[in-house]
Amino acid sequence: MTPNNTFTLLDADGRPYLSLIPGRFGGHRRGRIYGRLDCPSALRALSRGAYRAHRVFFADEATAISAGYRPCAVCLPAQYAAWKAVRHTNSP
Template identity: 80%
Template sequence: MYTLTDANDRAYPSPTPGRYGGHRRGKLYGRLDCPSALRALARGHYRAHRVFFADEATAIAAGYRPCAVCLPAAYAVWKANSGS
């Protein structure tokens, strides 16, 4: 069993792993192979706040933003829509 995060930012058990990882405190999500996330995981501080999502739509619905490193196109759309 895997623990994923739903659109309400609550954990739930899932028989399948998530396709995207996120950081609860930073409210961002990205690919599981994101170089930025892997560096943060290697430093050891990221893991305690790590969450997983089944898909991008769920991450966005939960209020997370796309990673600028591994999802640059999604980040550009988010940034344009958020006015940042």
């Protein structure tokens, strides 16, 4: 969180902006993955001290997808399966 109760989120182009409303989804910049804020996998990584430096936040799922992030297989299994099916269909 930044001063004055603002939050830094990423927009659909992956650019940071300040928001008065916290993000509803978190992500990992290096892995280009997004998921729920209570994702067990992300929480484990955070507790180990990893991940924090590359953590990003999104206002909603559509913004995360537009920014080029894929759904987490752990906390968003249905969305991940749909993403994987489309990716598999489009591969050579």
